[in-house]
Ligand code: PBG
């Protein structure tokens with residue numbers, strides 16, 4: 001019987017590189033940014049996840065663009081909230097102003113915008129409430145207004161994340177009617193009701209004031225339902241779909257990659273980011289190594305696009321590896 005030696009192909013780095021199956025590339029990353037109206041740049045207590053004032057935004061982004069990042073997902077952190085989340089669709093809203101500033105003074109980059117209400121409503125839910133329930137039609141009409149206002153400001157892709165039934169088709173129709181046929185939709189199709197969102201909610205002040213999001217976000221026990229959500233969104237007009245969070249949902253990513261033909265994105269969410277950061281801190285483990293492993297696994301599972309708070313460091317790491 002011949003002895004099988006598989007480690008022969010692991011003997012040195014150039015050989016390992018030759019047979020490697022997965023590679024991260026800077027152009028597949030999206031960096032989420034938080035924009036506020038005034039004040040100074042604020043770093044989160046875990047490092048990264050900065051909140052940037054409008055006045056400092058162009059300078060903040062130009063550094064990342066110079067280092068090779070090309071895609072940004074904008075979250076607005078408004079200074080006032082109300083029951084309709086009216087700041088979210090105002091032409092002078094923080095996101096709309098941010099997009100205009102970027103498009104006016106920076107080289108071409110992909111601007112994606114989060115289309116949701118939770119940062120903008122006084123109750124912190126992702127839709128318009130009637131009593132304690134989300135009112136579907138009112139929510140859809142407001143989400144459509146938000147998307148159109150982002151497109152008017154110059155957004156390239158809108159990313160509805162409210163998990164409201166019919167949001168993709170409502171937004172697609174509104175964009176088309178407004179003359180924005182070329183603005184794309186990246187749907188947060190398989191967005192699970194997760195416990196990994198709390199750092200984000202702290203940074204964006206978007207925690208629900210009562211209850212939780214389990215009546216609209218997906219139940220984490222379900223995979224077939226994620227397939228259903230994604231197919232539904234594509235039928236409604238989504239150009240790409242997303243799985244969120246990423247690491248505990250690699251099976252969902254892998255399944256969707258097998259079935260779908262459109263680009264598939266995965267969101268390494270704030271809780272995943274903090275978990276890995278804190279792990280590195282408390283065990284003195286190489287941070288880049290840990291993140292590159294996790295992000296490569298997300299890509300290996302089938303994600304074409306990765307949204308990550310670590311994106312700037314990835315771009316740096318990949319660059320240094322090349323030189
Ligand atoms: C809600 C929204 C959430 C995140 C972004 N938009 C989740 C939530 O509050 O339920 C979380 C992203 C992250 O944790 O990084 N529209």
Ligand code: ZN
Nearest residue numbers: 116117118126
């Ligand atoms: Zn929301």
